Amino acid sequence: MSWPWLEKIDSAFVKWQLKRCHNINDLRRAARIRMPSPMFHYMDGAAEDEVTLKRSCSSFDDYELLPRYLKDVSEIDPSTTILGQPVDIPVLCSPTGMSRLFHHDGELAVSKAAARANTIYTLSTMGTYSVEDVAQACSGPKWFQIYVFKDRTLVTEFIERCKSADYHAMCLTVDITAIGNRERDLRTGMTIPPKFSLAGWFDFALHPLWSLSYLANPPFSLANVEHRVAGGSGDAVMTLVDYISGQFDRSVTWDDAKNMVEEWGAPFVVKGIMTVHDAQKAVEIGASAIMVSTHGGRQLDHTPAPVDVLPEIVAAVGDKVEVILDGGIRRGTDVLKALALGANAVSIGRSYLFGLGAGGEAGVDRALALLKEEIVRDMAILGCRTIDEISADYVRRRP
Numbered sequence: 001m002s003w004p005w006l007e008k009i010d011s012a013f014v015k016w017q018l019k020r021c022h023n024i025n026d027l028r029r030a031a032r033i034r035m036p037s038p039m040f041h042y043m044d045g046a047a048e049d050e051v052t053l054k055r056s057c058s059s060f061d062d063y064e065l066l067p068r069y070l071k072d073v074s075e076i077d078p079s080t081t082i083l084g085q086p087v088d089i090p091v092l093c094s095p096t097g098m099s100r101l102f103h104h105d106g107e108l109a110v111s112k113a114a115a116r117a118n119t120i121y122t123l124s125t126m127g128t129y130s131v132e133d134v135a136q137a138c139s140g141p142k143w144f145q146i147y148v149f150k151d152r153t154l155v156t157e158f159i160e161r162c163k164s165a166d167y168h169a170m171c172l173t174v175d176i177t178a179i180g181n182r183e184r185d186l187r188t189g190m191t192i193p194p195k196f197s198l199a200g201w202f203d204f205a206l207h208p209l210w211s212l213s214y215l216a217n218p219p220f221s222l223a224n225v226e227h228r229v230a231g232g233s234g235d236a237v238m239t240l241v242d243y244i245s246g247q248f249d250r251s252v253t254w255d256d257a258k259n260m261v262e263e264w265g266a267p268f269v270v271k272g273i274m275t276v277h278d279a280q281k282a283v284e285i286g287a288s289a290i291m292v293s294t295h296g297g298r299q300l301d302h303t304p305a306p307v308d309v310l311p312e313i314v315a316a317v318g319d320k321v322e323v324i325l326d327g328g329i330r331r332g333t334d335v336l337k338a339l340a341l342g343a344n345a346v347s348i349g350r351s352y353l354f355g356l357g358a359g360g361e362a363g364v365d366r367a368l369a370l371l372k373e374e375i376v377r378d379m380a381i382l383g384c385r386t387i388d389e390i391s392a393d394y395v396r397r398r399p
Contacts, residue, residue, distance in 0.1 A: 010209050014359035018366050021358065023374075024330045024351045027367055031102070031357030036207045038188040038200055039101045043353050045184030046297035052305070053297030056328030059305035063337045066394050068383035076376045080387040082345050083169055083267040083288055083322060085141045088118040089372050090387055091335060094293075094326055094349040095145035095171065095271075097126030102357040104217040108137045110352060113364035115140030117372070122171055122347075125158070126244065130223040135165035143169040143269065147176060148256045149247040154228070159264055170264045171291070172257055175272030177250050180299040258285035271326065274309055276316040283320045289344075290317070293326035296349055307338060314342030332374025336382060340395035 017034070021027045032040050046053035080090045093114045100106035107129045114121035115138050122143040123134050131144065144162045149155055162170065189196035204211045214220075222244065229243050249256075261268045270282040271291035282290045292306045292313055306327040314323050325338040326347040338346045348371075355367030384390045 010213060013209060014362055018359050018362060021366060021370075023370060024354060024367060027354040027358045027363060027370075028350075030359070030363075031354045034207065034359075035102065035210055035357045036200075037203045038185075038190045038196060039210075040357065041184045041188050042182075042190045043102055043350065043357060045182055046301070047180035047182055047299060048301040050184075050297060050301065052294050052301050052303050055305040056294060056297055056307075057330060058328075059307050060328060060331075060334045060337055062398050063307070063341070064396055064398055065333060065336060065340070065378075065382055066396060067381060068394070071383045071385075073380040073383060073385055075385065076379050077386050078372065078375050078379060080345065082120060082324070083269075085120060085168055086118075087120060087141070087345075089368070089375060090339060090345040091329070091368070091371055091375075092120035092143075092324070092345060092347050093122055093352055094291075094347040095122040095124035095127075095143075095173070096349050096353055097124045098128055098220075098222070099124075099353070099356065100128040100220055102353055103360045103363075104213050105360050106356075107134055109356060109361035110364050111138035111140070111142065113352075113355075113361055113368060114138070116365065117368040119368070120168070123167075125224055126222060128220060128223055131158070131161045131165050131167070133223065135167070142167045143171050145171040145173055145271070146260075147173055147247070148249055148252040148260065150249045151247060154225075154247065155260065156263065158224070159260075163266075169267035169269055169288070170260070171269040171271050172260060173271045173295070174252075174257070174278075175293070175295050175299050176248055177252075178248070179245065180295070180301075182298060254281050254285055257282075261286045269324070273313065274303060274306070276312055279313045279317045279321075283317050287321055289322035289324060291324045291326045291347060292343075293347070296327065307334075307341065310338065310341050310343060318342050329371075332371055332376075332378045335371065335375055336378055336384075336390060337395055339387060339390045340392060342392070 017030050021030055078089050107127045111121040111134050120141045122145050124145050144167045146158050189200045229239050267288040269289045269291055270287045272293050273279050273290045279290055292310055294303050306325055310325055322344040324345050324347050325343040329346050329348050335346050352364050352367045355363035382394055
């Protein structure tokens with residue numbers, strides 16, 4: 001189904017709206033206006049009281065930058081390398097599931113924007129476009145996010161598909177032993193299966209550009225696993241979600257993760273590390289990098305903010321693996337604080353999803369461009385010409 005008139009209206013609205021967005025929080029507000037409430041709150045929400053989500057962002061305020069002046073900062077270079085991969089900014093795109101809920105181009109839009117920004121895109125197992133579709137669309141570096149499933153043949157299948165599609169790294173998420181209690185979704189009806197109230201359905205009518213675009217495009221599906229379930233698209237999406245949910249294995253141990261490292265045989269990232277103990281275990285199994293992350297606060301509530309545990313984890317294993325901070329990044333100054341506290345790079349999820357929800361591919365472009373502009377400007381004011389110059393000398397925790 002194709003509605004050219006809708007695409008023209010949509011494009012004009014997006015262009016007008018994105019011009020008015022000057023930071024990530026502006027993109028969040030724009031996404032809130034554009035998207036139906038159930039979809040927005042699925043993106044924006046977290047587990048239970050959402051304390052971890054709030055702290056992940058607000059804890060950056062507990063750190064102060066210490067600028068040094070009268071230095072030649074006429075040229076600023078924000079480029080670096082992540083797992084040997086050159087990138088233009090120390091910001092990569094985290095895996096986020098079911099991205100077509102936010103815009104019909106979903107993962108394809110994000111991966112293309114990441115490639116233009118010359119940074120890394122990570123495709124989720126729960127993606128709505130396949131390993132192969134994203135590889136074809138994205139000319140930049142790509143990682144794939146995976147779990148240790150009960151059916152180990154599914155793990156092997158993903159590893160082989162990613163090798164064939166030239167993915168650079170595998171990213172194992174370890175913090176899903178059960179799905180977090182996401183109460184916002186219970187209130188809006190974004191459950192499996194959906195249970196929208198009359199007000200929820202009315203909300204879709206109040207967002208016609210999103211709703212009509214969704215209807216005009218191919219049916220929603222979990223593309224990476226649909227072949228595992230007969231009739232895996234359209235009304236059978238719930239069957240696919242049930243299939244994946246049933247594959248989460250509570251008996252997984254570090255030995256299983258070690259087997260995956262060996263089977264993959266290339267750069268391997270462990271995502272969901274929040275303690276020195278687990279960071280050291282990741283080193284022992286041969287991980288190339290760890291991602292300090294709380295899954296966006298969507299799993300266990302009342303855990304520390306990632307930035308608060310970052311220094312102790314870096315002190316313990318920072319000389320053995322690369323350390324990536326994931327969680328709460330909304331500003332260029334957040335990025336600089338994380339780097340000064342020892343991270344090699346940061347990873348963003350909601351920050352680019354707000355752009356996706358606000359304006360699809362152009363919105364993700366805007367999110368990444370805004371962060372790069374802030375990083376470059378703030379590096380100049382801080383007195384650092386390159387990422388390597390950013391050190392602990394430039395940051396302190398507020399007294």
